[in-house]
Amino acid sequence: MNEKTDLPWDSPRFRNWLAVTRVCHAVERASAAALAPLGLKPAQLDVLMALYRHPGMSQHDLARKLLIGRSNITMLLPQLETRNLVLRSTCKKDKRVLRLCLTGEGESLLMKALDVQAALIEKVMSQSSPGECDMLGDQMRKVADILDIE
Amino acid sequence: MNEKTDLPWDSPRFRNWLAVTRVCHAVERASAAALAPLGLKPAQLDVLMALYRHPGMSQHDLARKLLIGRSNITMLLPQLETRNLVLRSTCKKDKRVLRLCLTGEGESLLMKALDVQAALIEKVMSQSSPGECDMLGDQMRKVADILDIE
DNA sequence: GTCTTTTCGTTCATGATTGAACCATTCCGT
């Protein structure tokens, strides 16, 4: 009998994906540290970014886009609202939904945070050629397709 | 004056890295769901994997390898120890350190969990050719170098 | 050898995240 059981680590896909998650985790932590001086956490930056690109979004759609629970949004928003970074207004068409927008203040803080975040990412990806970088993105979008996340 | 400010989204590196984090997040959640029937959470699987590959590891080294805090390890281990998956024994050379090992039970549960996890990763990476997959891993290892995580 | 400094692990308070239960509003079949 063959004692040499095939361990997942022998699979290139498994091993390489582990590298992805590991690095992702590390970058997340680095991002948290870099953002701290601005009083922002990564999750909050995600919210600001989404609202910048999709003004007037509902909380439900925001949760789906960020792949987190709706209740998480409910917990996340008051912090941003009391800092006057985000504005929440009830939708006249449907009184259930709350439309979310960045305030001017929110937008300008977002820009500062994006500078920080972009610098981190540039540093982190600095050893990837444009071609490699695009291939990376393409692979990730293929994965996103498989998991169907919009 | 030029109103067209350069947004980070215009940078391939920024946009593509966002795809990475997004997908990573999604796979993490899928993994949690897939592992739930085994009563394991992703963080616990990480511990088992590390201990399988580095038997006798200390908690300090385990924390460094997993990129989490030492206190987190302290909180994580009792769950695995009471389930007889992990054995903790004091080191005779240095009475401060605890040496960690998988039990037979821990190892066999790990194997089941690895099957589940490997299946998920195979599915997720199924659209990447071996060449693309290796390039992905290579890029991630370059990033790991930059962030110097062993 | 003694005293100071590190290192390993734990404790604890804090903040984040989750899912289930819930209310109000809207949608839809009849």
Next chain:
DNA sequence: ACGGAATGGTTCAATCATGAACGAAAAGAC
């Protein structure tokens, strides 16, 4: 128009990760 199903948002309890402060043990300076 009416009543049940579905949807958007909130609440709440439980779980989890984090970092600072701590005690015990080891290492280093002298």
